[in-house]
Amino acid sequence: MLYRPLGKEVIGLPEGERIGVFVCECGLNIAGSVDCEAVRDYAERLPGVALAVRNRYTCSDPGQEEIKKAIVEHHLNRVVVASCTPRLHEPTFRKCIYDVGLNPYLLEMANIREQCSWVHLHDREAATAKAKDIVKIAVARARLLEPQVEMEVPVTKAALVIGGGVAGIQAALDLADAGHQVYLVEKEPSIGGKMAQLNKTFPTMDCSI
Amino acid sequence: MMDVGRHPRIKLLAYSEVEEVSGYVGNFRVKVRKKARYVDEEECTACGDCVDVCPVIMPDEYQMGLSSRRAIYIPFPQAVPSSYTINIEECLGVQPIACGKCAEKCDKGCIDFDMKDEIVELEVGTIIVAVGMEVYDPTLLDEYGYTRFENVITTLEFERLVDSGGPLGGRFARPTDGRVPKRIGFIQCVGSRTERRGNSYCSNICCMNTVKDSLLLRDHYPEIDITVFYLDMRAFGKGFEDLYKRSKDAGVRYVRGLPGEVKEDPETRNLLVTVENTTAGRLEEHELDMLVLSVGLEPREDSKTVQQLLSLSRTSDGFFLESHPKLKPVDTPTRGVFLAGCAEGPKDIKESVTQASAAAARAQIILNQDKIPIEAITPMIDLDLCNFCGRCARVCPYGAIVDVDPKRKVSPRVIEAACAGCGTCSAECPVGAITQRHFGDEQFFAQLEAMLGEGPEEKIVVFACHWCSYPGGDMAGVSRLQYPPSARVIRTMCSGRTGERLILRAFALGAPMVLVSGCHFADCHYINANRWTQRRVERLWDRLERAGIRPERLQLEWISAAEGQKFARVMGELEEMRKKVTPEEIEYTKQVLAEKA
Ligand SMILES: Cc1cc2nc3c(=O)[nH]c(=O)nc-3n(C[C@H](O)[C@H](O)[C@H](O)COP(=O)(O)OP(=O)(O)OC[C@H]3O[C@@H](n4cnc5c(N)ncnc54)[C@H](O)[C@@H]3O)c2cc1C
Numbered sequence: 001m002l003y004r005p006l007g008k009e010v011i012g013l014p015e016g017e018r019i020g021v022f023v024c025e026c027g028l029n030i031a032g033s034v035d036c037e038a039v040r041d042y043a044e045r046l047p048g049v050a051l052a053v054r055n056r057y058t059c060s061d062p063g064q065e066e067i068k069k070a071i072v073e074h075h076l077n078r079v080v081v082a083s084c085t086p087r088l089h090e091p092t093f094r095k096c097i098y099d100v101g102l103n104p105y106l107l108e109m110a111n112i113r114e115q116c117s118w119v120h121l122h123d124r125e126a127a128t129a130k131a132k133d134i135v136k137i138a139v140a141r142a143r144l145l146e147p148q149v150e151m152e153v154p155v156t157k158a159a160l161v162i163g164g165g166v167a168g169i170q171a172a173l174d175l176a177d178a179g180h181q182v183y184l185v186e187k188e189p190s191i192g193g194k195m196a197q198l199n200k201t202f203p204t205m206d207c208s209i
Numbered sequence: 210m211m212d213v214g215r216h217p218r219i220k221l222l223a224y225s226e227v228e229e230v231s232g233y234v235g236n237f238r239v240k241v242r243k244k245a246r247y248v249d250e251e252e253c254t255a256c257g258d259c260v261d262v263c264p265v266i267m268p269d270e271y272q273m274g275l276s277s278r279r280a281i282y283i284p285f286p287q288a289v290p291s292s293y294t295i296n297i298e299e300c301l302g303v304q305p306i307a308c309g310k311c312a313e314k315c316d317k318g319c320i321d322f323d324m325k326d327e328i329v330e331l332e333v334g335t336i337i338v339a340v341g342m343e344v345y346d347p348t349l350l351d352e353y354g355y356t357r358f359e360n361v362i363t364t365l366e367f368e369r370l371v372d373s374g375g376p377l378g379g380r381f382a383r384p385t386d387g388r389v390p391k392r393i394g395f396i397q398c399v400g401s402r403t404e405r406r407g408n409s410y411c412s413n414i415c416c417m418n419t420v421k422d423s424l425l426l427r428d429h430y431p432e433i434d435i436t437v438f439y440l441d442m443r444a445f446g447k448g449f450e451d452l453y454k455r456s457k458d459a460g461v462r463y464v465r466g467l468p469g470e471v472k473e474d475p476e477t478r479n480l481l482v483t484v485e486n487t488t489a490g491r492l493e494e495h496e497l498d499m500l501v502l503s504v505g506l507e508p509r510e511d512s513k514t515v516q517q518l519l520s521l522s523r524t525s526d527g528f529f530l531e532s533h534p535k536l537k538p539v540d541t542p543t544r545g546v547f548l549a550g551c552a553e554g555p556k557d558i559k560e561s562v563t564q565a566s567a568a569a570a571r572a573q574i575i576l577n578q579d580k581i582p583i584e585a586i587t588p589m590i591d592l593d594l595c596n597f598c599g600r601c602a603r604v605c606p607y608g609a610i611v612d613v614d615p616k617r618k619v620s621p622r623v624i625e626a627a628c629a630g631c632g633t634c635s636a637e638c639p640v641g642a643i644t645q646r647h648f649g650d651e652q653f654f655a656q657l658e659a660m661l662g663e664g665p666e667e668k669i670v671v672f673a674c675h676w677c678s679y680p681g682g683d684m685a686g687v688s689r690l691q692y693p694p695s696a697r698v699i700r701t702m703c704s705g706r707t708g709e710r711l712i713l714r715a716f717a718l719g720a721p722m723v724l725v726s727g728c729h730f731a732d733c734h735y736i737n738a739n740r741w742t743q744r745r746v747e748r749l750w751d752r753l754e755r756a757g758i759r760p761e762r763l764q765l766e767w768i769s770a771a772e773g774q775k776f777a778r779v780m781g782e783l784e785e786m787r788k789k790v791t792p793e794e795i796e797y798t799k800q801v802l803a804e805k806a
């Protein structure tokens with residue numbers, strides 16, 4: 001999901017970083033091999049961190065509510081979620097902080113599940129130490145995050161289809177039937193492509209043109 | 210086909226080619242050359258009066274050269290647009306004195322020898338590439354005697370021969386004597402599935418095409434004896450196995466094994482085929498009246514033009530590359546450009562149509578919006594630092610950096626909408642004038658400092674790209690593959706972003722090992738930005754060596770999103786290498802790099 005330019009942050013960014021860290025247990029997925037309370041405690045003492053919270057499932061509605069509440073109550077201006085891969089929930093949490101007026105680019109994720117708890121299942125001590133490190137790295141990056149404004153470009157409401165074989169014909173018809181102007185460019189004197197040369201076609205065994 | 214000609218919202222530009230494309234998603238500007246037909250497309254009624262008087266006789270491409278046409282022609286009766294065309298290279302009458310017979314004949318006066326090519330300029334928001342394929346040509350290798358024996362034809366020629374609109378009016382006959390053949394053979398996989406000749410991939414349609422052809426023959430000429438020589442029959446689509454079964458039930462003989470040799474009996478012009486029947490485990494000889502080569506599909510030879518016009522890429526087999534083989538099968542790396550049909554790979558009509566509808570739907574996601582946002586990960590150039598070297602423009606896979614000119618000292622300008630955010634430009638700028646939004650050097654440095662602040666000797670710095678290697682690491686987790694806890698991953702959008710400054714900073718901070726990882730070459734999500742990654746790492750290996758630093762401490766791996774196993778394995782290997790890096794080495798490296806800085 002992409003974001004429209006915000007330009008309407010309801011929270012003026014307070015001076016200095018005020019980072020909130022949300023450490024997710026993901027049930028036992030993370031808590032099973034990482035001491036999440038130790039990670040939370042460690043995070044709370046990192047420079048720039050205003051608040052560190054441990055959640056059972058950060059991505060759940062109550063988890064997201066907690067983030068939103070914390071942003072407002074603690075005047076957070078950066079958020080670090082230590083949970084699963086950003087490829088899964090970065091859009092979720094970006095939207096979550098955006099909903100209460102924080103620029104979505106002020107979110108950083110620390111992947112302590114796919115790249116930590118799940119790959120060090122049998123060494124709680126090492127997994128916890130690594131999780132702390134991952135959170136520390138994320139917090140360091142978060143301190144330097146800046147709000148970004150996404151540019152928007154206008155769209156010309158027309159499509160070009162290059163090639164008038166059966167594929168190009170179908171694409172052109174679909175687009176045109178949906179109400180768009182279509183330009184169909186075909187190299188040869190007639191459209192039709194290879195299919196126009198076929199006698200009958202499988203699997204229906206009917207004629208092609 | 211007819212619907213296209215009639216549709217009020219489709220403007221058909223036939224006999225035309227795209228010559229120039231500029232702009233970016235939502236805002237492409239396109240120049241199309243509409244070639245002169247020398248016949249007024251709108252006025253021509255396709256009456257055909259002109260044809261009879263044209264003295265030029267040429268092989269008819271539509272009929273695969275099995276019959277002839279004139280220099281003024283219509284490719285086939287149902288053509289759209291329904292107009293004749295003069296192939297001016299063949300025509301005698303450019304100067305009406307030379308010929309001009311057709312122009313005299315045409316009562317409607319549609320023929321105009323002064324017609325010129327026309328350049329049409331279009332503005333569009335999206336582009337669908339549906340340029341299709343070519344059919345494998347067995348003449349080059351003279352496969353199975355195709356060029357020497359007249360009774361050896363291809364499946365496409367077969368299509369024309371059996372067609373009622375074909376050169377023989379649908380009466381199927383063999384070329385040498387015009388008699389209906391008694392025994393006919395089909396050879397599968399011609400030009401496909403071979404390392405030696407033709408292409409290594411399966412062409413996807415030829416098995417079912419042969420099944421179809423066998424049934425057509427059965428219906429119209431039940432007396433013909435049909436044999437199919439194959440490697441394995443691929444009837445994987447809906448309803449395909451049924452057809453295959455019908456063909457076998459109808460008495461078509463399927464022999465597993467491709468012929469080793471084909472000879473012609475000079476008298477009867479029959480073909481003698483020697484084949485090892487691998488099911489029966491014996492050598493067989495078949496005498497046939499006619500042989501049909503089931504030829505495969507190939508990328509078009511002129512694909513390169515379209516590829517360059519639209520900054521696309523192609524896979525090693527030559528077909529256009531999709532954004533993701535599973536999840537984005539009709540998108541291309543260039544935003545706003547989509548693929549449909551055989552341009553993307555060999556496929557049948559149903560799949561082509563399905564893909565075309567998918568591409569149209571994907572295109573509409575853009576067309577249905579008034580404005581589209583561009584993710585804010587584009588570069589910002591500090592013009593006070595820039596020395597106009599032009600490197601950024603050269604490495605950008607999308608041509609998103611323009612104007613820069615070292616000679617005239619013109620600054621670079623970023624077309625944000627064309628930029629995909631790979632960050633290669635910022636990695637390659639020699640003076641550090643480019644900051645990628647949201648992925649700036651300072652942010653990476655902060656990560657490295659946090660990571661290597663304590664106990665750096667125990668950690669491995671892993672740079673992984675967002676599309677392949679990072680998800681490869683996730684895949685290792687999803688599969689619960691266990692590996693040593695020393696790796697610390699830093700995510701970049703593309704491995705092209707991992708510049709020298711980042712790598713050297715990691716070493717300067719005491720990292721024992723650094724891994725740069727990205728997508729395999731064909732999978733790069735930024736066309737080919739990872740080629741720059743490779744060149745850069747190779748350059749760095751040399752530099753490290755010259756500085757007395759073991760180049761093995763910098764590793765480069767291509768890990769795909771599916772390769773969790775490989776990711777875990779590489780982490781294990783790196784850990785072994787890390788253990789061999791001595792504290793003295795690390796100290797020495799820090800010193801050398803501190804001096805340089
Ligand atoms: C012998 C044979 C038998 C077959 N039998 C069957 C069958 O029975 N059933 C079945 O489902 N499928 C069959 N197929 C497959 C079928 O032909 C393809 O699936 C189908 O033609 C693909 O359509 P397409 O539009 O992608 O490509 P094409 O048919 O190749 O059309 C591409 C079009 O683009 C045009 N073009 C190319 N480059 C440019 C350019 N630069 N600018 C403008 N225009 C351009 C070409 O002139 C052409 O008109 C058969 C194929 C062969 C070879």
Ligand code: SF4
Nearest residue numbers: 253254256257259315
């Ligand atoms: S060019 Fe004239 S004579 Fe020829 S087909 Fe068209 S209308 Fe008929």
Ligand code: SF4
Nearest residue numbers: 398401411412415416
């Ligand atoms: S579809 Fe059949 S004949 Fe064609 S290449 Fe594949 S296996 Fe060979």
Ligand code: SF4
Nearest residue numbers: 595596598599601638
């Ligand atoms: S690479 Fe850097 S110095 Fe060279 S032109 Fe681009 S911005 Fe300027």
Ligand code: SF4
Nearest residue numbers: 605628629631632634
């Ligand atoms: S970030 Fe990549 S796509 Fe964008 S301008 Fe730089 S090199 Fe080109």
